[in-house]
Amino acid sequence: MSWLTFFITSHGTSHGVSVSEILAVRELDVDCGTKDDGRWQKMPQKSTEAYPYAFTVSYVERAWQHRWRCSDVTFHCLEGALCQQWVQTIREQLTALTSRPKHLLVYINPYGGKQQGERIYEQKVAPLFTLASISTHVIVTEHANHARDHLRTEAELKKYDGVVCVGGDGMFSEMVHGLVSRTQRDNGVDQNSPEEKLVPCTLRIGIIPAGSTDCICYATVGINDPVTSALHIIVGDAQPMDVCSVHHNNTFLRYSVSLLGYGFYGDMLADSERKRWMGPARYDFSGFKTFLTHHYYEGTVSFLPATDILGTPRDKTRCRAGYVLLQRTMEYKGGWRVIRGKFLAINAASMSCACPRSPKGLSPAAHLADGTTDLILVRKCSRFNFLRHLLRHTSKYDQFDMTFVEVHRVRRFRFTPRYCQSDSELDLRENGKRLFSQICRDHPACSCSPAYSSWNCDGEILPHAAIEVGCVTTPYNLLCKYTVHSESIQTPSLFPHFFTL
Ligand SMILES: CCCCCCCCCCCCC/C=C/[C@@H](O)[C@H](CO)NC(=O)CCCCCCCCCCCCCCC
Ligand SMILES: Nc1ncnc2c1ncn2[C@@H]1O[C@H](COP(=O)(O)OP(=O)(O)OP(=O)(O)O)[C@@H](O)[C@H]1O
Ligand SMILES: [Ca+2]
Structure with missing residues (x-):
């Protein structure tokens, strides 16, 4: 320095x-x-x-x-x-500081969070970019997936040193999907094949928080503050991060960088999507409602433990931008483990998922770039115990130190719902409802849970219950990477609030 x-x-x-x-x-x-x-x-x-x-x-x-x-x-x-x-x-x-961006492509979601994206950008961020002599091309999105599709097909990426989104985790996810998909298509890579080696993309992604959860921002920088993120972008900070790929029957579904949650977080999200008009408060409302419904789901979780790594999910260490931990060993020691049961929640946290609601996050010791995800299994328990577990996310107490909770640091995992009848996945909306009523008819006296929940994938609902997830890192440079089943890719990175995929 x-x-x-x-x-x-x-x-x-x-x-x-x-x-x-x-x-x-x-x-x-x-x-x-x-x-x-x-x-x-x-x-x-x-x-x-x-x-x-x-x-x-x-x-x-x-x-x-x-x-x-x-x-x-x-x-x-x-x-x-x-x-x-x-x-x-x-x-x-x-x-001479070559890591700093000079030309940026900026996407603003005017409807994220409290719908303040445009104001935040104009008042707090644009003046700083101008001060730092950064030129920008700004696009205010007109519909969902506008940014993703523009990045995937039209954007002249050669003109830019990075792309920035002003919005929440959903907008960040759009950037990831747009850039990664385009890079694979340009290089003839089939994303549907879990074993296919992905080609790294060369652009970095920055995020200016203007969403409802902003967990990617919060978990990396420690705060969801637009000025702080803009300054990280300007000075060219970079942070590698894990990206999980989610497949179903050899069909690519989505990438995930923060939370993959089935049961509680899936149901909460499905309910909250109908209440977008409430803004960020929809999560509290739907969270409360989902807590009261107390549904559990039966199924089998298989996972490949990450035995060759340094930390565990119970460590006291915290990982944020600037805390670089890239595991260099890639061998899988030990085999797959299988757990069957009734679960209130199955969560995979690839980063801590810290956010203002839970400053330490779903998995406080999860690392940003270690090629693993922390698989948290919350078994069926009483409402009172589940509430105790939830409350611990907001205090210093260990949310994993409960008999009905277990946590594993894994490289890959699979989930199969108990009532998954064939390899050709059921359509959740149609068959799920049918199956639910079937089960309840079979057990009229019980307070049956539906057979299926849905997956909350970084705030988006996945249309399948049975999924396979891979999260591995090959850190061949210190900047960013994304991961696929058995291999991962890195590309030159973005700024901490610039991520490289
Ligand atoms: C009693 C208080 C308990 C509070 C427990 C708080 C735990 C919070 C853990 C937050 C984890 C965030 C994970 C990030 C996920 C993002 O990829 C995604 C997209 O932005 N956001 C959400 O899915 C949105 C996730 C929003 C989660 C909100 C959960 C609110 C639960 C409220 C339960 C109330 C029970 C009260 C009973 C009296
Ligand atoms: N112009 C638009 N109109 C409607 N939806 C949009 C538009 N632009 C983006 N979106 C979609 O809005 C969704 C939510 O956006 P975003 O992530 O920015 O905010 P959020 O959901 O409030 O916050 P968080 O993801 O942090 O909880 C995203 O899935 C994105 O695809
Ligand atoms: Ca991780």
Whole structure:
């Protein structure tokens, strides 16, 4: 890290500013104001007389609780030539920082979260990109999957150093699907084949939080703050992350980077989708309702434990951007394990899934880029015990330290619902309902659960209950990667709030 240590400021104090955290520099005409942008800046009279030349450095200041802010510091000197030399040198140093993006393609979801995406971008983010001399092409999406399809088919990706989405986890998922699908198509790779080696994509993805959960942002940066994320993007931070591929009967369904949840989180999501008008509160409403219904689901979970790794899901360590843990061993030791039972929830957390509702997340010790996902099995238990389990997500107590909960760090897993009758998957909406009524007719006195839930895949509902999931990392560079069943890919990355796939 190179540091510029300057002499005195107008207040006689010295400042050290890391070049890697400088956003911009501009020369000041002390008498007239700034030369660059015409903004006027009042200088203390004493400094102006003693040091007639000055320049201002805008830099990243670390504030409280993972928050970053843009600060200015002005340096004064006696000679104009010396002042210019400083400005020139800093600009050269900034230009030499090749990891910083210069051209970005930005997608804004105007309907994510509290529908503030456009305002957040215009007021908080665009001025910072302008300050850092980043050019942008901005697209406000007009419908769901607009960004995904544009990235997949039309976008002239060669013109950009990265793509940025302003929205929530669903928008991030659109970016992932658009970029990964396009890269595979361009390279003739069949995504439907779980064994096929994926080709890495070269663009990074950034995310400005403007969603309802913002768990990808929160779990990586530690906070869902648009200014903090914009600053991470500007300085070119990069964070690798695990991407699971989800297949059903050799048919590709989706990628997942945060939560794959069956049972509680699947039912909660299905209910909440009908209440989008409520905004982020829909999750609390549907969560409460789903808690009361207390449905459990029978099935078989098979998984391949990640035995060759360093941590466990019960560790006290926490993983965020800047905490790089990439496992380099790829061998699978030990075999598949099979667990049958009745489950209230089956969750696979590829990252902690920390969010404002649960600052430590579903799996607090999950790592961002270790090629594993934490498989959490919550067996049928009383409402009271399930509530205790849920409540522990919001406190310091261990949500896994309960007899009906188990957690495994896995590379791959499969789920088969008990009533899955054949390899050709049932259509959940039609046959699921039929089966539910069939079961209830068979047991009229019991409070039967339906046979199927649905999978919540990063906030999207999957149309199949039986799925196979792979999450493996081959960290051949420190930037990003995505994973497929038995192999994974990395591509040059994005910014922590830029992710590379
Ligand atoms: C009593 C309070 C218990 C609070 C328990 C909080 C646990 C929260 C765990 C959050 C995990 C987030 C995982 C991230 C998933 C994202 O890929 C996805 C897309 O954005 N978001 C959601 O699916 C949206 C997930 C939103 C989850 C909200 C769950 C709310 C549960 C409320 C239960 C109330 C029971 C009250 C009984 C008196
Ligand atoms: N213009 C649009 N109109 C309607 N839906 C859109 C539009 N643009 C994007 N979407 C869809 O909106 C969905 C939700 O968006 P987003 O993830 O940004 O917010 P959220 O669901 O409120 O937040 P989170 O995912 O963090 O819970 C995404 O699945 C996305 O496909
Ligand atoms: Ca992981």
